[in-house]
Amino acid sequence: MRVTIKDIAKKVGVTPATVSMVINNSPKISQETKDRVLKAIKEMNYHPNYIGRSLVKGKTNNIAVVASFFASLFALEAVRGIEFNLRKTPYNLILYSTKGMDENEDDLLERILYERRADGVIIISLKAKKELMDEFKKEGVAVVFLEELIEDFPTVKFNNIKAAFLATEYLIKNKRKNIGLIVGNKGMNAEERLHGYKEALSKHGIEFNSELVHTVVDYSFEDGEKALNSLLEKSKKLDAVFCAAGDITAIGFMDAAKEKGINIPDDIAIIGFDDVYIANLTTPALTTIRQPIAKMGMQSFDLLLEVIEGKEESEKKIISFEPELIIRESV
Amino acid sequence: MRVTIKDIAKKVGVTPATVSMVINNSPKISQETKDRVLKAIKEMNYHPNYIGRSLVKGKTNNIAVVASFFASLFALEAVRGIEFNLRKTPYNLILYSTKGMDENEDDLLERILYERRADGVIIISLKAKKELMDEFKKEGVAVVFLEELIEDFPTVKFNNIKAAFLATEYLIKNKRKNIGLIVGNKGMNAEERLHGYKEALSKHGIEFNSELVHTVVDYSFEDGEKALNSLLEKSKKLDAVFCAAGDITAIGFMDAAKEKGINIPDDIAIIGFDDVYIANLTTPALTTIRQPIAKMGMQSFDLLLEVIEGKEESEKKIISFEPELIIRESV
DNA sequence: CTATTTTTGTTTTACGATAACTTTTTTTAT
């Protein structure tokens, strides 16, 4: 059987409460008793059971991360960042994946909320219902959003508008006139990136043409190929693409272009998004927007911790990360 | 305040025990009472608290996955597989990362064991001490290893020997005589891959030359460049490399070769390992060994479940996955 | 040298749910 606080108490000849106080380093226990208890704890190889502790404290010491790990690399990279900072704390990391099925999302969040499996939740790139989120608040479960913004909730974000603006403008400055946009079909990111794209066009007096916007669902490699075909069909003059749907899709685009005998960057220039690991391994190396995903993950964890600890000023904090254009060879 | 079983009991006019039995669908409760309780549960939006339940049941319904998510893509991909199957069960996934610091490993495992945070553990690519693992067994915490093998514990493995054999033999059949090996510096994988490499050489009457073996610590892109330099220094005649340290390192090798003006595959042929996403996006596309990592993850979870459920025959089961050589352009 | 603190523990209760036991009610058998 496993060693409990009672066993220690019996061995030392004190009550369980005393042992508990020693463990929690209460000043009410004499050093002599502490030493005796500590010695017994070591000898009997006692470790506190977190379930018992959780029950009485109303705290799990768990952090939940909810995301669709099958939709993109973003969530995985963010988790790495979260884990990096979490390791320095007594918290544990529970992973919940929606598998890209958005219908599950609410169920999943409800489950997390009502089963009280975590003290805080980081929600990555998911659009959650405001009412449900308010429930979290009411029940005292901390929430931080990563990438998606919900009113009155703390968020870690990327400046997508500026990112798209930078990329598009860079293409314009490279004398490109017919700039396609490949972008996701949902979420705030997509809207913002579209917005930045439009802004750059308008600033430079280029008329927005909705035919040049191709929306994408999976952010997959294959989506890149589809995008190429669809865009070429609509515009023979296409001379550049900003692939706001991520580097993987951009690489798919490049690959398909190569097969068609289209030269990149001479015929069509392309800019990706994220700067994933492989972006500088392609030929030509992909010019892209760098998004510091892991750092954003770390930050979101730190922010969550503040909310859990009850820092008022953190409860509506919005932390924004700025984009960086990584210039390589694809433009 | 949150709704507990007592609130339901009071509302319906029964005792908490009755409510509990309804929740657990005990046959001892009349349908009429069940209906009334169920109705109240819905009305009051009651959800069982898993901590209370865990305490009395001695079961957490959590699965822990321990790995170094910073060393390679393997662990991340495996987690995806694990999560895929886990979602069909009532279990939750807790992630523990060693951050590649092996000293932490034992501490981490001890913590998992003694805090009883999980009913079962999947250990990925980590060499754990047999004695510590025996403690898990003694304490009734199920363990499954993925990729690393420990006597008397269930394991999901890849046939590394055959994989290395296949790759090396393919190079030999391509008339390559001086075949380098890039391989990790620790773990059973590395040994097995070295073994398969030697076997292929010996079968075809090529003498093993330890100078052609380059060991690597990080499995990183940069390691590939280092490997190229080191191998070329030792052998001018190098005409092929089997990069058993993974595709990323192989791509690093290719990249460095390109810079040096070495043609792949004409001057040096290369075969990677894993078949990660990007292996077919490089130029030339990388010939590699496909390892069904996600499937191995799923399988390891299924196996763990069997062990948790007490299936005797699963307790020492070793499941092996067979390699597949994916022929592309780098040989 | 008594009265008051301070120090050091102990008792008691609680967290939320469940399992084992008991009691009450209903049904069935004789």
Next chain:
DNA sequence: ATAAAAAAAGTTATCGTAAAACAAAAATAG
């Protein structure tokens, strides 16, 4: 009609820990 059996629901104890309330001994004050 009454005992025995079965069904339904209620009681109590428990999981491991911690916090609040309480108690005794030791130390300090006046």
